[in-house]
Amino acid sequence: MTGAEPPELVAARVAGARIEGTRRRGKLAILDLDTGEALVISLRMTGKLLSRSADAAADPYVRGHFIFESGRELRFSDTRKFGRIVLVPQQAIRAESADGARAKGALHERLGIEPFSRAFTTSRFARLLTARQRSRLKPLLLDQTFVAGIGNIYANEALYRARIHPLRSAGSLRREQVRALHQAILAALRRAITLRGSSIDDYRDARGRRGRMQREFLVHGREDEPCARCGHAIRKAWVAGRGTYWCPHCQRAPARR
Numbered sequence: 001m002t003g004a005e006p007p008e009l010v011a012a013r014v015a016g017a018r019i020e021g022t023r024r025r026g027k028l029a030i031l032d033l034d035t036g037e038a039l040v041i042s043l044r045m046t047g048k049l050l051s052r053s054a055d056a057a058a059d060p061y062v063r064g065h066f067i068f069e070s071g072r073e074l075r076f077s078d079t080r081k082f083g084r085i086v087l088v089p090q091q092a093i094r095a096e097s098a099d100g101a102r103a104k105g106a107l108h109e110r111l112g113i114e115p116f117s118r119a120f121t122t123s124r125f126a127r128l129l130t131a132r133q134r135s136r137l138k139p140l141l142l143d144q145t146f147v148a149g150i151g152n153i154y155a156n157e158a159l160y161r162a163r164i165h166p167l168r169s170a171g172s173l174r175r176e177q178v179r180a181l182h183q184a185i186l187a188a189l190r191r192a193i194t195l196r197g198s199s200i201d202d203y204r205d206a207r208g209r210r211g212r213m214q215r216e217f218l219v220h221g222r223e224d225e226p227c228a229r230c231g232h233a234i235r236k237a238w239v240a241g242r243g244t245y246w247c248p249h250c251q252r253a254p255a256r257r
């Protein structure tokens with residue numbers, strides 16, 4: 001985020017405003033206000049949005065809060081302070097098309113296609129992969145300008161589900177592998193949403209509840225454990241700075257050039 005405003009200025013601009021809608025774009029939560037502006041919230045590593053009664057006990061690490069007439073309060077808690085809340089004109093967000101284009105002034109200058117949008121078809125995904133054919137798949141899936149909203153855990157899980165090695169190049173996939181990866185991305189994200197996310201350390205939902213996805217990881221965090229499909233030990237390596245897990249048997253390494 002650049003050009004962050006002092007909290008008191010933001011507070012003055014949202015005072016008395018009404019939230020007219022809520023949206024998500026990639027990993028960003030967006031609250032549309034009746035002032036023509038929107039609050040764009042990025043939780044990052046340890047951020048949490050908590051919905052509490054305004055007279056509820058204090059939560060730790062609260063960096064900001066919004067008090068509603070109803071007596072409820074929205075608290076933004078963030079242990080490590082990587083999260084961000086910015087106020088931007090709605091126009092800047094609406095200027096994007098459904099299949100992902102520009103979000104000027106938002107936290108990300110540009111976000112890729114939404115996995116749950118109608119535009120995210122297998123053939124569209126195939127074209128996107130072709131356009132980035134030299135890229136390694138794992139870092140590519142994490143690139144928010146490619147597909148928006150896939151984090152490290154879900155990139156690991158999707159590649160495992162699709163039986164594709166994280167270091168394969170985007171252009172090397174056969175048609176059926178593209179289809180498998182497309183389905184695997186959706187399946188991994190849907191399962192995580194059903195289980196309300198992954199609470200490895202800090203994550204909590206708006207009611208303060210832990211997610212349950214971490215109990216169902218197929219490969220993430222399972223270094224040296226047996227693969228559920230074939231029994232080979234899961235491997236871990238750092239790829240582009242992120243912990244990457246795969247089964248060396250089910251996810252065959254690309255041939256060396």
Ligand SMILES: [Zn+2]
Pocket residue numbers: 227228229230231232247248249250251
């Ligand atoms: Zn395996």
